[in-house]
Amino acid sequence: MEQIRILGISGSLRTDSTNTIILNTCKTLLPANAALTIFQGLDRIPHFSPGLEDNEAVASFKSAISQADAIIFSTPEYAFGLPGTLKNALDWTVATGEFNDKPVAAISASPLNTGGENALASLLLTLTALGTLRNDHSAAAIPNIKGKIEHGYVADLQILKILQSVIDNLISQLEQRGVI
Ligand SMILES: Cc1cc2nc3c(=O)[nH]c(=O)nc-3n(C[C@H](O)[C@H](O)[C@H](O)COP(=O)(O)O)c2cc1C
Structure with a gap:
């Protein structure tokens, strides 16, 4: 069976990021025919401005998106909003459409x-x-994450259940689209 390629994008640049830990935990919840790679290099993407040429970091971001069958984001909130680093990276793809469909x-x-x-x-x-394509079950906000991580992975059964259902929904979207 063909391997499903999922790209993980963390909105946090911190080494011990809880959001990156969530993506690492998602790796353990995937079916055997799927693999999740976490994108590295969001911090090397320059400030977006229309008309700027893609540098190597932007090109590698766009190529990682294009090569993935699906994407999972996990992001913190800063000052009631999306981290600027993540929003900036997404802005680079508006005109070129890597996320389309x-x-x-x-x-x-x-x-x-x-x-x-x-x-x-x-x-x-x-x-x-x-x-992008998503449905009502494609998103989850996870509260009170502190204290629910052990040895670099989510250790809370309720959160694991939420992550599993987000993943199962993503995989079934891929099945419906005939990707797998
Ligand atoms: C400058 C700053 C602003 C923050 N603002 C918010 C906020 O508006 N809402 C929120 O839920 N958490 C906020 N936090 C707390 C982050 O959710 C917390 O630091 C989280 O662990 C960051 O995610 P990470 O562990 O993946 O790096 C803020 C943290 C910082 C440093």
Whole structure:
């Protein structure tokens, strides 16, 4: 059976990022015929301005998106919004359309009990503008993430259940589209 290629994009650049940990945990919840690679290099993407040429970092971001069958985002919220680094990277793809028709899932995680829901709402708006494919089960805001991680992975059963259902929904979207 052909391998499903999923790209993970973390909205956090921190080494110990809880959102990157969520993506690493997602790797363990995938079916055997799927693999998730986390994109590295969001911090090397220059400030977007229309008309600027893609540099190597932008080209590698666009190529990672194009080569993926689906994308999973996990992002923190900063000052009630999406981290600028992530929004900036997404802006580079507006004119070239790498996300167009791409099945996506979007997660936000926060130590607060709001779960980063403002950042998630903002991300979903941008993903709509980019022409991605999703449904009502493609997104989850995960509150109170602090203390629910052990040995570099999510250790909370309720959160694991949420992540599993987001992944199952993404895989079934791929099945419906005949990708697998
Ligand atoms: C400058 C700053 C602003 C923040 N603003 C918010 C916020 O508006 N909402 C929220 O839920 N968390 C906020 N946080 C807390 C982050 O959610 C928290 O640091 C989280 O762990 C970052 O995600 P990461 O672990 O993936 O790096 C903020 C943190 C920083 C440093």
